[in-house]
Amino acid sequence: MRALGYSFETAVADIVDNSIAASARSVDIWFSPFGTIYVAILDDGNGMSADELFEAMRHGTKGPKAGRAQHDLGRFGLGLKTASLSQCRQMTVLTKKNGATHGAEWNLEAVERAEDWALHELEPADIDEVPHSKDLSALAEGTLVVWRELDRALAGESDPVRALQDHIDEARDHMSLVFHRFLEGKSPSLEIRINGDTIRPVDPFLRSCKGGQTLPPEPLQIGDATVTIEAHILPHISKLSASEMALAGGEEGLRRNQGFYVYRNRRLITWGTWFRLARQEEMTKLARVQVDIPNSLDHLWSLDIKKAFAHPPEPVRKGLRQIVSRIADRSKRVYTFRGHRGWAPEIVPAWKRFEGREGKFRYEINRDHQLLQALREEIPDSAGPTLERFIQMLETTFPFDSAYADMASDRKPELDEATDDLADRLLDTAMRMLASLDAQPALRARLLDQLEQIDPFCKHPAVAKKIKEQLQ
Template sequence: MNQVQTLEVIPDPVSLIESMRAVGYTVEAAVADIVDNSLSAEARTVHVQYDAAAGNPFLAILDDGSGMAPDELTHAMRHGSSNPTDQRGPTDLGRFGLGLKTASLSQCRKLTVVGSKNGVLSARCWDIDLVRESGRWLVVVPDQAATEALPLIKRLKAQASGTLVVWQDLDRLTAGAKDVQAEMTARMEPLLEHLALVFHRFAQKEGSHPPVQITVNGLSLPLRDPFLSSNQFRQELEGQTIRHERGLVEVRPFVLPPISRLTEEEIQTAGGRDGLRGTQGFYIYRARRLVIWGTWFRLVPKHEAYKLTRVRVDIPNSFDELWALDIKKSAAYPPDAIRSRLKQLIPHFANRSRATIVYPGRKSSRNDAIVPLWERLEPKHGSFSYQVNVDHPLVARLSESLNADQQRHLQTILEYLASSLPYDQIYADMCGDKPRDPDYDLDRLEEIARSLLQLTDLELSAVLKIDPLARFPALHGALTKRLNDV
C-alpha cells in the first residue's frame, strides 16, 4: 500500500483571527455567549458592566463561578479549546471551544480573562495588535500592575472564586463614532432585554436549579416569560416526549390569552401589539438556555390563526450536531426525525390558537364557575355557532319578570341576535389585535357590579364571575374594595 503524502498547512494567525471576527455576532449575542460560560461554571451571580466615558471604553463580565487555575485559563484561551463532538455535562452551555474568543474578539481587539481559583489569581490576554506584529499565536500574561488596573478586579479578588472577562479597544462598538459614549449606549440598548429573554429560565428557581442573578450596569434583568405562566387565561396543552437515540426532546405547547386578557406589560413580554404574529412558533431551549425562538422551521407559514401559539422545546446538548447548532448558538434546525414529529403536532396547537382568537373564551376548567353571556355550540364536528346564555343571571332575571307571551318574544329576539352575528367582521377584528372593551373602565365596571348585586341577590364573589366582569380579573381587587367600602 502506497504511503499517502501529507503536508502540514498551518493557518496564518493574522488572517484567521481577523476573519473570525466577522462571524456575525451582535454585541448582545456576544455577551450572552460569555454568560454561557459563567453559567457552565455554576455561577450564582453574573455582573455585566460597560463604560465609554472613562477615556478607555470597556465591557466587563464578572461571575462568582468555579473560576480557573493558571493552566486551565491558558487552555481556555486556546482557539478550539474543546472538541464539539466530545460528550459534555448536561448543563454545559459550550460546544466549539470558540465562544469566549470569537464572541469577545468580534467586538474588541484586546481580550483579558482573569481567573480566581483556590486562592490563586491568574490572567491571560489576547491582543490582536500583538498577533499582527508577531505573526504568531501569542497570548500575553499581564503583569500585576496591568491586572490590578482592570475594571471589577477588586470585586473578583473579594470573592472565593470566579472569572472576569474584560473587553478593551472596542473598535467594532465605537468605530467611526463622533460621540463614543452615545454610540456605545445606543449599541448596548438591546442588551438588557436580550439577556432577559435568553436566560429567563435561569432568573428564577426551576426544579433543583437555584436562581441566577444577572445585572447590567447594576440593573437586574427584567423578568421575562414568553409563555405568560402567571396569566390565568393561558392554556397549556398536552405535551409530548419525543424519544431519540441521542436523548429526549420535551415538547410543551401553550396558547396565550387573547390580547384583551393581557396587561400592557404582558403584551410587551409576548412581543408587543404588533409583534404577536412574529413571535409565534417554537422556542428551542438547550440546557434551559433559549437558542432560537419565534419560528415554525418552515413547517408551516406564520399565520394570524397561529399567533397565540408558543411551543417550548427542550433539547439536550447531546443533540448539537443533529440540530445544526451554530457557533453563536443563535440558530438551530431540527433533524428529519424530530421535524416530522413536530409537524404532526402543529395542527393540534394551531386549532386551539385559532379558537382562542375567534372566540376569546375563558380558560376551560370543570372547577371554574365563570358565567358567560355567550355560549359556543358545536352540534356536529366542524360546525359551530353562538347563542346568548339564557342562564346568565341578567337574562334569567328578565325572563322571570315576563309573562309567557313576552318570554316567547324575548326568545325570538335572542335567536335573531345569535343568527345575525357578523362572524367575518369579528374574525377580522380579532386578527388585527385591536384592544377590545375600551369603555369598560373601573367606574363602568362598578356600575355593572352594583346592578348585578341588586338584580341577582348573589354574593360579590359570584358576581365577579359573571360576564362582562369576569373579563377583567386584574380589576377585581379594586372593585371589591370600592363595593365593600360603601
C-alpha cells in the same frame, strides 16, 4: 474569525454561557461608556489554573463532537475568543482559583505588529491595572473577562457613548429572555446584574398571567436522548394588562414571536419560528411551543457557533408536525370563542357554522331561531321571499376580513353591557318571541324555560333570569 455575525448582545450572552458552565451563581456586567471605554464580565464560578486558562484562550479547544457535561452550554470551544474578538481588539481574562490569580490577553494590535498569534501572559502588576481586578480579588474563585478597544461594537458610531448605552439596553433585553429559566423562581439558580441593576426574567409564555393554557409535556425519543415538547397558549390580549402586553412584545411582537422556542440545557437558542411546519398568522399568534433539547443532540440540530440558531432534524420535525395543527387550533379558539364559551349543544345561537369541502366553511343565520320565527309570523306571506333574500344578503356580505383583523387585534368590540336600555330591549325581544307562540302554550312555556340558553339572552344570564321571573 471576527466576521462570524455576532451581535453585541449575543456576544455578551456567549460569555455568560461560560459562567453558567462554571457553576456561577452571580454574574456582574459593567459597561463604562465614559473615559476609557470597556465592558467587563465577572462571575463567581469555578476559576481556572494557569494551564486551564491558557487552554481556554486557545482557539477551538474542544470540538463540537467531543463529549460534554450534561449541563455544559459550550459547543465548539470557540465562544470565549470569537465572541470577545467579534466586538473588541483587546480581550483580557483574569481568573482566580485556589487563592492564585492568573491573567492572559489577546491584543490584536500586538498580534499585527509581531505578525504572530502570541498569547500574552500578564504579570501581577499588569493584573492590578485591569478594570475590576479588585472585584475578582474579593471572590473566593471566579473569572473576569474585559473587552477594550471596542472597534467592532462601536463601528461607524458618531456618538460612542450613546451607542454603548443602547447596547446595554439591548443586552439587558436579550439576556432577560434567553436566560429567563435561570433567573426566574423564588430561588433562582443565577443572578445577572448590569452596572449593579439585577436583570428581571421575561417569561415568553406568560405563565403568571391568568387565562393562559399549558398542555402536558410530550416526550420525543431520539436514540438515547429525549426531546421534551410543551405547548402554551397565551391569554387573549384583551385579558392582558399594559405591562403584560409589553412583556409579550406588543401586538406586533405577539405575531412575530409565535412558534417554537428551542432550549438547550434551559438556555433559549432560537424562537419565533414554525420551522416551515406552519405559517405565522394573526389567529395563531398566541401559540408558543417550548422544545427542550439536550446538548448530546447538537450534531443533529445544526446548532451554529453563536448558539443563536438551531434547525430540527427530520425525526424531530415529524414529532413537531403532529402537534402543530392541534396547538394552532387551540390558539384560534381563544379568539373564536372568547365572546361566550363556544356553541355548546344546549345553546341556541343566532349564527350557525357549517364545514364545507376542502376545509372551507360558511356562516348562516339560524333560521330556527324563535325571534326569526316571530318575525315571519308578523309579516304577510308575500314578504317572506324578500325576508329570505335579505337574510342571504347578510350572510354573503359578512365582512370576514374586517372581523378577522379586529378579533386578532387588541381592540375590544363594543357590546351591549354598558347600554342603559339593554334590559328593556331584551324584555321586548322576549315578549315578541313568546307572542308568536300564544296559540301553542306548551312551546311557549318551553321557550321561556330555556330563555337563558338562547342568543342573545345567553350572553346576559342575570338579565335573562329577571325577565323569566317577570314573564312567568
